[in-house]
Amino acid sequence: MKPAPFAYKKARALEEAVALLGAHKDARLLAGGQSLIATLNMRLSAPALLIDINGIGGLGGIALEDGALEIGALVRHAQAERSDAVGKHAPLIARALPHIGHPAIRNRGTLGGSIAFADPAAELPACLLALGGEVVATGPKDARTIKAENFFKGLFDTALAPDEVLTAIRVPAAGKDSRVGFAELARRHGDYALVGLAASAQADGKGLKDVRLAFFGVGATPVRAGKSEAALAKGDADGAVAALDLVPDDDVQASGAVKKHLAGVLLRRVAKQLMEGGR
Numbered sequence: 001m002k003p004a005p006f007a008y009k010k011a012r013a014l015e016e017a018v019a020l021l022g023a024h025k026d027a028r029l030l031a032g033g034q035s036l037i038a039t040l041n042m043r044l045s046a047p048a049l050l051i052d053i054n055g056i057g058g059l060g061g062i063a064l065e066d067g068a069l070e071i072g073a074l075v076r077h078a079q080a081e082r083s084d085a086v087g088k089h090a091p092l093i094a095r096a097l098p099h100i101g102h103p104a105i106r107n108r109g110t111l112g113g114s115i116a117f118a119d120p121a122a123e124l125p126a127c128l129l130a131l132g133g134e135v136v137a138t139g140p141k142d143a144r145t146i147k148a149e150n151f152f153k154g155l156f157d158t159a160l161a162p163d164e165v166l167t168a169i170r171v172p173a174a175g176k177d178s179r180v181g182f183a184e185l186a187r188r189h190g191d192y193a194l195v196g197l198a199a200s201a202q203a204d205g206k207g208l209k210d211v212r213l214a215f216f217g218v219g220a221t222p223v224r225a226g227k228s229e230a231a232l233a234k235g236d237a238d239g240a241v242a243a244l245d246l247v248p249d250d251d252v253q254a255s256g257a258v259k260k261h262l263a264g265v266l267l268r269r270v271a272k273q274l275m276e277g278g279r
């Protein structure tokens with residue numbers, strides 16, 4: 001299929017993109033296009049105007065600032081994959097990136113696009129939640145930050161206002177006691193996950209504290225598993241699996257019961273990574 005007709009405008013500045021969003025109710029930002037163009041081609045969406053943000057300067061950097069790693073919205077998945085700063089300061093994101101689609105998709109797709117699109121089976125929203133990160137957004141009045149726990153509102157729905165541009169994400173930089181774990185199950189490498197788990201914790205003597213488990217592919221948004229986090233902090237992996245209170249719906253890939261079983265399998269793998277000092 002071909003997309004419905006649309007107008008196209010290349011924004012040269014952030015203010016211009018924000019103003020265009022404010023002036024056109026039925027506009028959509030175009031970043032890497034790896035999700036948006038597919039939805040247009042399938043006529044799942046038909047915006048009147050595409051605002052291309054690829055010409056806006058200052059959104060493609062990766063920088064360590066005040067103990068946090070800031071990754072610009074236009075950083076491509078492939079650029080982040082090759083980044084030493086991401087590997088060192090955000091090892092969870094570095095681990096998750098190779099699971100996103102295929103190299104051709106990672107060459108164009110952006111971190112900002114993935115977070116803003118908020119696909120429930122996507123890796124990066126879960127990583128942002130597991131790391132306790134935040135989103136930086138600019139609207140007509142000012143820039144604001146939104147914590148990951150308040151950002152993902154529902155299926156493909158976020159706290160971004162219609163006239164806001166996501167400009168960066170920020171995650172706390174990993175320290176010497178940081179532990180991360182990541183696992184997903186997909187039918188083929190590069191497919192969206194059936195179920196996935198991104199996790200972070202701090203080493204606490206021989207145990208763990210501040211355990212954060214963010215499952216994806218099991219609900220409308222990435223989902224924390226609080227009771228399992230508490231059990232893992234006590235070193236009880238069996239208890240963490242028993243305490244899993246996810247209620248995934250059936251979908252075209254698997255039944256809810258299968259997904260719940262797979263979530264337990266992933267939890268055991270990730271618990272091992274966290275306890276064995278995965279970074």
Ligand SMILES: Cc1cc2nc3c(=O)[nH]c(=O)nc-3n(C[C@H](O)[C@H](O)[C@H](O)COP(=O)(O)OP(=O)(O)OC[C@H]3O[C@@H](n4cnc5c(N)ncnc54)[C@H](O)[C@@H]3O)c2cc1C
Pocket residue numbers: 028029030031032033034035036037038053073099100101102105108109110111112113114116117119121122123124160164165166167190191192193
């Ligand atoms: C075959 C295939 C397989 C894929 N597999 C995976 C996978 O396994 N895991 C995964 O996570 N993703 C996967 N993707 C999607 C890929 O990661 C996309 O790159 C990503 O979801 C969107 O990023 P983008 O830059 O391409 O955004 P676009 O497609 O340009 O935009 C997506 C949406 O986000 C909005 N948007 C984009 N940037 C901003 C911004 N800065 N501020 C506000 N809104 C913005 C757009 O308006 C649009 O609504 C796959 C894609 C394809 C085609």
